[in-house]
Amino acid sequence: MLKFDISNVKGSEKTLLKMIIEKQNWIDCGEQHSKAKIVWNQRKQDKCSKYSINRPRLQISNKIKGIATISQKASTKQCLSTFALFYPEINEIYPETYIYPQDRNLLYSKNLNLFIAKPSNGSEGKGIFFPNSMNDLVKKAGLEQLVIQKYIDNPMLLDNKKFDLRFYILIHKLNPYICYLNKEGLVRICVDAYEKNNKNQFAHLTNYAINCENSNYVPCSNDFINDNQSNKQSFSAFRQTLQKNGQDDQILFQNIENLIAQFMKAIYPFILYHSKSDKSEQSQNFCIIGLDIILNSEGQPFILEMNSSPSLQITQYKNNKEEISPFDFYVKELVVTDAILIATNKKEWNDTSYKLLSDEYQLVNNSVLELLNLFWYCGKGMKTLSCSQFCKISNFSGMLNDNLQRVEYQILFCKFQVQRINFYQFLELIIAIQKRMNIQLHNLLEMIRI
Template identity: 25%
Template structure:
């Protein structure tokens, strides 16, 4: 097991003045804040760093429920409308719109180059990388979905609530009758009659859904390791949306299904085959508590280099980084860019057998629960490095006029800056590793 080295703060008086508040009683948060000498508080107002749930953040930024503005010495771990990226339906809408805007811009550039007689490209600029599976919003897009389904009747689709996590409410369908039966039975909805729906009618018309759903083309040929399906959880820290300042963490992990993968329609209901969520897989009878069905990103990269070659592995990792960058740019115009906010997003990415990465979803509150020793170490380092990036050492004393984006270091701990739209400055405040923070040894993963 790796050793953890603790470096005490150089100025304990400054550090102990920082007060932190949390809606979560998580070991990885408590250890990191205690090691820094911070003081925990349950006060609604007298705090400097607040690790809040999304409901608290909604109330915190709601002008109807709060009249007090946040001070320069107060930081919170969500942007006010983070859901533009983290709700599945809004994520799809925003990326669609961004792709359309980029395609339009590429054609305008091509037209202008042609009209001006300048050096001409041979064709319009290439369309933006397509990384979201074909997705429809229900009930709004039901007719469009049916049209697409009838073009490819052998395709399997995956149905998800737009605003839930940990695999809740997800199921697979391969026939329209399954979807009609679900809607007629009131699945996820109130007030369904249960009497069925005529073949060509929208089964959602008379249905008042409690929440919107998305239905996406299921990736039926995922990359398998040891016969099992897996996806990746990447951690992305954003400290600013205008201009965007974003970091990618080196220590993500792979989450494996418990049972061997099959696309047989008789196994569509077997969640241990199809859903990688830890909350689902932990329910398997012989779930392994030692490794928790997880692999480090470093192990995945080594496996890819050995089986597909270093050049192909490098290209895959570059494409995953591009997915993160494009998705952030897609929501940039919509985000409320509050200087008191930062956010660590959990990106879930699936790789198919051709090594094409697909964005599955983005999580606003990636789990801080730990299921294995290695998981605990990764998340201890993650929280440590988030606080290093975001919190100035003298926050409680002088605050930060620029907010959470004060730190312009290119790399802090395991976080490497992948997108920085801010104008260059004369110098760089490259702070030391966190005073009183956990200082683990690392194996560097180069993105």
């Protein structure tokens, strides 16, 4: 019987967990923290509770280190942009994106009327605006870091209204890397009809926290599997709507699954890097992340952002009164319960609401991951190595250093030794060396492959 420490959780999320624990006949350990099998965290960081220092070795947490860092909008963009140096096709899954003020000079050449600005650490739609010009952007940004993203101005519409999709992904393990996509999700629909040139927030921003403030907001009914009239619907109901309209929901879901698999592949090396450890197999932790996806008018999906701590709120305001939302409970109970059952080996994934992101997507078969291993390898003990020693130690199994010029090793060595570059800078350096040597990237990677 599973035992839980949920002492670090508050509000509606704690209500959800208590309801799940009671329904499954599991046990809330209360103050007996050491007896818990699962320590549930509400925070983004894996700080667990104040008892985490003495946490028993076999306890499991619902947070994986490194996830919170890359889920910040600016960090997600950096991960994908860096990955795109090696796999340019990744640019097709994410709108054109810049970071302010870092990319300020690049933004001067852009028509900012086509972009949307979001605070890098923002949530619930707070602080989002449509810049009219660079001066407008600078004035509104102040000292805050912003993500400036090309606006998808030809979105697929439901009843002439813009919507987006929230999907939940379970990262079961990091080594081996195993991810699952929950087949249910949320469809969040704007209250007002979409007008391309009218920047009314109720017509352009799909966030629940914004739209629920509108008196015309319609909460989901208790028939949430079939309800296609509300402003927040189930993905199951959305698929039924597509079928009724003569559209192929199977193809659309497959395209979304492919998109998510590509995204999960791209972020994996950076999760490992930010976890500050190349021994991720020691971690038993799992993590539920949220991905927000939008479809254009042709049904092509794009990932808008990632959330390492997706809201597990199950309450809604109805007639100025807060109450449990049966719809939110349905979706989030499914997501959380089945994630726990998979993470604790109580059920096989095919007996749950999750779908395995299978090996055919080759989630970890990429050169960026190999370069992370090289980065770790070269980064060990650099303070005591001379440049000549570094050249020698680089000649480990599979590395044909005779095909590299000594100057290339000197550059690598100086970057590590003097500037202490990070992994992102290291990958940019690899690209620079490839261009200077004027050889195909895959040939260079063959030379330095571990």
